[in-house]
Amino acid sequence: MSGFLDALPARYSTVFCDIWGVVHDGGRLYPGACERLLGWKREGRSILLLTNAPRSEAAVERALDRIGLPRSAYDGVASSGEAGIAALQGRPVGFLGTAADRADYVGRGLEIVDEGYSELACAGLDERRNRPEQYGPDLERWAAAGVLMHCLNPDRIVMREGAEEACAGALADIYETLGGTVRWYGKPHAPIYDYALERAGRPPRENVLAIGDGLVTDVLGAARAGIDCVFVTGGIHGGRDFPADFATVHRLGHWQPVAVVAGLG
Incomplete structure (x- = not known):
């Protein structure tokens, strides 16, 4: 149904x-993605990039610059990272993630400490351990101490140039099984949609179209928010069809995406 994208209502x-x-696979723009966004911009539509990236919106924009997406292709970015950074201001917090993400958070005013904290900003895995199960001892210690984990990226995995990569959501899942408490930011949770609608100038929800490849993040979040959605099969689910029982499993009545496409191109 790529014709749906060619003649968007x-x-x-x-x-x-x-x-x-x-829009990209972690390293390269998908063919036709930039052209599609630019085309919608020429039609007078507002494009907000809604992402579970655990980074500030400025950092997301710089990353898109490096990949080659011009800023003329979108109007703004709404990231789960920015929402989490805003929520954590004004008190010391622990941190789990890469050095680059830590520097991003500190640059945005977070007070990150290495001990004596009761809350933890989880941006994802660090540079030394690339499998979630390697974090067991840390997660057990934090759970036993009652540390509140703020998960700034609800994604469990992404595909980086064809290779699977674990994200903060995978760590948060383990943390909850250990009895730890997690506060989630980003899709599919309602606050990120409220934030995005505010950023977009409060358009009526019936005038908003969400596009995403994650069934339990992008698609589920849009459905629960009352926003029409296009499911992209060519991302994390690797060409898999839209599940026939999706609405039943998630108690969405007869909800369906308005279109299912391989990609934006």
Whole structure:
């Protein structure tokens, strides 16, 4: 149904477009993605890139610059990282993630400490351990101490140039099984949609179209938010069809995406 994207109904004045798995694969833009966004911009639509990236919106924009997406292709970015950074201001917090993410958070005013904290900003895995199960001892210690984990990326995995890569959501899942408490930011949770709608100038939800490749993040979040959605099969799910029982499993009644496409191109 790529024809749906070629002749997008006029009522969709605002597009909430996922980034990783829809616009790029972690290293390269997908063919036709930039052209599609630019085309919608020429039609007068507002494009907000809605992402579970655990980074500030400025850092996301710089990353898109490096990959080659011009800023003229979108109007703004709404990231789970920015939402989490805002929520954690004004008190010391622990940190789990890469040195680059830590520097990003400190640059945005977070007070990150290495001991004596009761809350933890989880951006994802660090540079030394690339499998979630390697974090067991740390997660057990934090859970026993009652540390509140703030998960700034609900994604469990992404595909980076064809290779699977674990994300913060995978660590948060383990943490909850250990009895730890997690506060989630980003899709599919309602606050990120409220934030994105505010960023977009409060358009009516019936005038917003969400586009994403993650069934339990992009698609489920849009459905619960009352926003029409296009499911992109060519991202994290590797060409898999839209599940026939999706609405039943998630208690969405007869909900279906308005279109299922391989990609934006």
